[in-house]
Amino acid sequence: MEDMTREELIKERIKFLTEYLKILWIVLIAVSGGSASLFVNLDSSLKAILLLIGVIVIVITSSIIGALTLEILELFEKLKQEVKGDE
Numbered sequence: 001m002e003d004m005t006r007e008e009l010i011k012e013r014i015k016f017l018t019e020y021l022k023i024l025w026i027v028l029i030a031v032s033g034g035s036a037s038l039f040v041n042l043d044s045s046l047k048a049i050l051l052l053i054g055v056i057v058i059v060i061t062s063s064i065i066g067a068l069t070l071e072i073l074e075l076f077e078k079l080k081q082e083v084k085g086d087e
Helices: 006-040 045-086
Strands: none
Touching: 006 045
16 A cells, blocks of 8 residues: 555545535435424324434534534644645
8 A cells, every 4th residue: 555645644534524524414404304394294293203303313413514524624724734844
């Protein structure tokens, strides 16, 4: 395996986290739509339980999205420092 520089490792980590972030956004949008649909037509206890589970998933997914966004921003700062260090 070829040795990767620190700069390349940071870039690959950013790419991976960005793809992960995209998937989480899709999950958030899908669960939000389903939960909204359940909320509009809330006529059974099963729908109420599913709505509660949906809200929990929305909160957890939103938290993970926020944490990932912060981590990606930190990696961009590290990459900026690596580029400055190479000059």
